[in-house]
Amino acid sequence: MGGVKKVAVLGSTGSIGRQALDVIRAFPDELEVVALTGNKNLKLLERQIRQFKPKMVCPSVKPAVSYGGQFLSVEDIASHPEVDFVVVATVGKAGLSPTLAALRAGKTVALASKEVLVMAGEIIVREASLHKAEILPIDSEHSAIWQCLQGEDTKPRRLLLTASGGPFYRYSQAQLAEVTPDQALQHPVWQMGKKVTIDSATLMNKGLEVIEAHWLFSFPFDSIEILIHPQSIIHSMVEFTDGSLKAQLSWPDMRLPIQYALSYPRRWPNPELPRLNWNNISSLDFESVDYDKFPCLKLAVEAGKSGGTYSAVLCAADEVAVEFFLSHRTRFTDIARIVQETLDQHQDISRPSLEDILAADNWARECATRISLGRCQKPEGRSRRRIER
Amino acid sequence: MGGVKKVAVLGSTGSIGRQALDVIRAFPDELEVVALTGNKNLKLLERQIRQFKPKMVCPSVKPAVSYGGQFLSVEDIASHPEVDFVVVATVGKAGLSPTLAALRAGKTVALASKEVLVMAGEIIVREASLHKAEILPIDSEHSAIWQCLQGEDTKPRRLLLTASGGPFYRYSQAQLAEVTPDQALQHPVWQMGKKVTIDSATLMNKGLEVIEAHWLFSFPFDSIEILIHPQSIIHSMVEFTDGSLKAQLSWPDMRLPIQYALSYPRRWPNPELPRLNWNNISSLDFESVDYDKFPCLKLAVEAGKSGGTYSAVLCAADEVAVEFFLSHRTRFTDIARIVQETLDQHQDISRPSLEDILAADNWARECATRISLGRCQKPEGRSRRRIER
Numbered sequence: 001m002g003g004v005k006k007v008a009v010l011g012s013t014g015s016i017g018r019q020a021l022d023v024i025r026a027f028p029d030e031l032e033v034v035a036l037t038g039n040k041n042l043k044l045l046e047r048q049i050r051q052f053k054p055k056m057v058c059p060s061v062k063p064a065v066s067y068g069g070q071f072l073s074v075e076d077i078a079s080h081p082e083v084d085f086v087v088v089a090t091v092g093k094a095g096l097s098p099t100l101a102a103l104r105a106g107k108t109v110a111l112a113s114k115e116v117l118v119m120a121g122e123i124i125v126r127e128a129s130l131h132k133a134e135i136l137p138i139d140s141e142h143s144a145i146w147q148c149l150q151g152e153d154t155k156p157r158r159l160l161l162t163a164s165g166g167p168f169y170r171y172s173q174a175q176l177a178e179v180t181p182d183q184a185l186q187h188p189v190w191q192m193g194k195k196v197t198i199d200s201a202t203l204m205n206k207g208l209e210v211i212e213a214h215w216l217f218s219f220p221f222d223s224i225e226i227l228i229h230p231q232s233i234i235h236s237m238v239e240f241t242d243g244s245l246k247a248q249l250s251w252p253d254m255r256l257p258i259q260y261a262l263s264y265p266r267r268w269p270n271p272e273l274p275r276l277n278w279n280n281i282s283s284l285d286f287e288s289v290d291y292d293k294f295p296c297l298k299l300a301v302e303a304g305k306s307g308g309t310y311s312a313v314l315c316a317a318d319e320v321a322v323e324f325f326l327s328h329r330t331r332f333t334d335i336a337r338i339v340q341e342t343l344d345q346h347q348d349i350s351r352p353s354l355e356d357i358l359a360a361d362n363w364a365r366e367c368a369t370r371i372s373l374g375r376c377q378k379p380e381g382r383s384r385r386r387i388e389r
Numbered sequence: 390m391g392g393v394k395k396v397a398v399l400g401s402t403g404s405i406g407r408q409a410l411d412v413i414r415a416f417p418d419e420l421e422v423v424a425l426t427g428n429k430n431l432k433l434l435e436r437q438i439r440q441f442k443p444k445m446v447c448p449s450v451k452p453a454v455s456y457g458g459q460f461l462s463v464e465d466i467a468s469h470p471e472v473d474f475v476v477v478a479t480v481g482k483a484g485l486s487p488t489l490a491a492l493r494a495g496k497t498v499a500l501a502s503k504e505v506l507v508m509a510g511e512i513i514v515r516e517a518s519l520h521k522a523e524i525l526p527i528d529s530e531h532s533a534i535w536q537c538l539q540g541e542d543t544k545p546r547r548l549l550l551t552a553s554g555g556p557f558y559r560y561s562q563a564q565l566a567e568v569t570p571d572q573a574l575q576h577p578v579w580q581m582g583k584k585v586t587i588d589s590a591t592l593m594n595k596g597l598e599v600i601e602a603h604w605l606f607s608f609p610f611d612s613i614e615i616l617i618h619p620q621s622i623i624h625s626m627v628e629f630t631d632g633s634l635k636a637q638l639s640w641p642d643m644r645l646p647i648q649y650a651l652s653y654p655r656r657w658p659n660p661e662l663p664r665l666n667w668n669n670i671s672s673l674d675f676e677s678v679d680y681d682k683f684p685c686l687k688l689a690v691e692a693g694k695s696g697g698t699y700s701a702v703l704c705a706a707d708e709v710a711v712e713f714f715l716s717h718r719t720r721f722t723d724i725a726r727i728v729q730e731t732l733d734q735h736q737d738i739s740r741p742s743l744e745d746i747l748a749a750d751n752w753a754r755e756c757a758t759r760i761s762l763g764r765c766q767k768p769e770g771r772s773r774r775r776i777e778r
Contacts, residue, residue: 147633147635148635149540150539150540150541151538151539151540151541151654152539152540152656153654153655154655154656157658160667227667234636237638239664239665240656241656241657241658242645242648242649242652242656242657242658242659242662243639243640243645243659243662243663243664243665244536244637244638244639244645244649244656245637245638245639245665246536246537246635246636246637246638247623247635247636247637247638248633248634248635248636249626249633249634249635249636250632250633250634251632256631256632256633259631260631260633263631265540265542266542266543267541267543267629267630267631267633268630268631269546269630269631270631270632273631273632274632275628275632276628276632276634278549278616278675278677279677281675282674282675282676283672283673283674283675284672284673284675285671285672286667286670286671286672286673287671288667288668
């Protein structure tokens with residue numbers, strides 16, 4: 001309780017980072033930004049530095065703005081004695097090493113970066129437990145589950161992760177093959193970064209969330225289920241042993257799970273956050289998920305179950321495959337094929353060290369790039385691109 | 390924790406009482422029936438006595454079965470040292486005096502009888518607090534709210550009580566006037582006693598639940614809202630100050646809230662309880678409530694807000710009005726009129742004693758009977774009855 005929570009926002013110029021700063025700005029008596037780190041968007045980082053005057057920053061290049069604070073590495077910031085609370089909103093594997101640094105220094109870590117737990121869940125959870133550090137989820141689904149678990153002593157029977165289904169849930173296989181990056185970047189509910197928007201369209205994102213839920217709540221894969229819920233009002237549900245379920249609902253807005261992690265165990269009124277208006281909600285719809293139409297989801301759950309370095313390989317291959325799709329070099333349906341072939345060629349290492357995981361990540365990037373380039377060569381692929389332009 | 394919970398079931402032959410015994414039977418290591426009380430259904434009470442062998446009973450007349458235990462008054466049972474946990478599943482005002490006796494003896498009371506809190510909420514809550522006795526809800530809506538409040542430190546913003554809307558939600562005013570007791574006794578979702586089934590059809594039941602929620606959760610009337618939800622899967626919701634909501638869901642089965650009160654704070658797996666099957670749920674529907682079509686709901690909320698003896702008068706007048714309707718002497722739409730006219734004629738007593746409440750109850754029964762008899766006299770009423778027969 002007592003005093004202002006000193007927050008470091010890692011990846012402050014990304015979508016989640018910016019929204020985290022919006023929340024922090026709304027609670028000047030409770031929260032203080034003491035550190036910011038950014039990568040490509042230097043202009044925005046400079047604006048954030050002027051506005052929040054953090055004691056520490058880690059820009060990718062030194063900012064032009066005159067700055068009286070310290071320049072430190074992301075890891076030094078994450079483990080700095082002046083920091084109480086670390087928001088990890090970085091992209092891809094960049095969050096891995098600072099998250100470990102923060103946990104080893106006993107900080108509370110609010111995780112928005114899925115890759116951290118997907119790539120190295122076993123290590124992350126072990127280090128958090130060793131150093132009595134807390135990991136709080138920021139993803140809307142995991143925040144929902146976490147909220148539903150409050151005050152419950154008994155281990156639940158099932159977790160039900162809801163999924164909007166993305167923009168192509170009603171598409172046929174043939175239609176999916178024709179999807180363009182521009183179409184895939186139009187998510188029906190959430191405004192997010194490009195990578196996660198494509199992952200939402202392939203349902204890879206939901207698969208990563210299953211792996212994340214497995215580690216966050218130490219829950220077996222077979223008891224984590226997916227339910228398609230297009231409106232994204234119910235963010236997830238928990239079924240208890242007596243057959244009772246709890247669901248968490250809200251208007252889809254990432255600032256709510258971010259704020260809950262920051263205010264936990266309390267809740268703070270925030271007039272900027274939207275409220276659900278039941279006059280506008282006539283029904284909440286559900287249907288079961290079609291694993292065959294969205295093979296990325298199945299691949300992710302299988303990689304998660306296989307353990308070892310498989311889910312790190314999944315992450316890396318997906319990143320490469322999405323990059324190839326976004327640059328119009330491969331098809332939407334190639335994403336799953338590239339990930340699948342990379343996983344097929346992988347030699348697993350069980351109980352991997354961090355080095356093993358990073359080596360598997362490197363290997364997977366090379367392998368997935370080779371497979372993607374192979375797919376680019378195909379004449380159909382070429383003619384398609386020519387027609388599009 | 391330690392040891393078996395010793396349970397007294399007051400009103401064991403009613404619908405809730407029988408289901409409470411079903412639950413208790415499923416957990417012989419956790420729960421023991423030490424007392425039973427019944428009223429009209431002596432045959433069933435005798436069977437229950439043979440099966441559960443309670444140490445104490447309070448039948449309305451001495452049972453024929455040979456019985457080695459004690460015959461005590463309901464109040465003596467409710468406050469007996471051998472009793473840990475009292476399930477109040479009596480009908481109408483019969484629960485008032487034993488509930489007070491149990492609370493004054495510091496027992497945990499699981500309340501299924503709405504009338505106890507509606508008639509004497511202020512006294513009941515005060516006595517529970519004075520004697521550090523807990524009141525646990527058994528109603529599905531209040532159990533839902535209670536479950537959603539677990540682990541939440543911050544006072545919520547709103548309670549959303551869901552209502553199936555009963556069998557006549559789509560009826561016009563003209564159709565409502567023609568409703569017969571047989572039609573009104575067919576509830577679309579819940580199997581319940583006659584009185585509460587009619588109260589569900591008029592939405593009086595939902596109004597009583599609003600008053601109950603006000604006392605149980607010490608929550609202002611203006612922050613308790615009703616939402617029509619025909620499927621009765623979401624049993625109620627809580628909106629927190631940050632805009633997040635929690636909902637409790639389950640297949641509609643009263644054994645679940647009964648079991649939760651008995652197992653609280655834990656949850657027990659019970660294969661007899663149904664599970665929600667999401668393959669069969671394609672949507673959950675919602676609409677706002679029509680107060681004009683269901684005046685009983687408005688009358689109840691207004692009586693609750695007025696405080697004093699108004700809600701005791703509401704309860705008594707409703708009981709009389711429902712009785713007249715069930716015996717084909719008045720119309721369905723007369724129920725609200727009889728309750729309204731009784732409330733209009735009532736001289737309120739603020740901060741009433743238990744005696745004041747019981748006097749108001751008596752007065753209201755006489756007044757409502759007089760008004761009901763007046764309505765029977767009307768020639769339309771008579772001709773209608775003749776036609777029906």
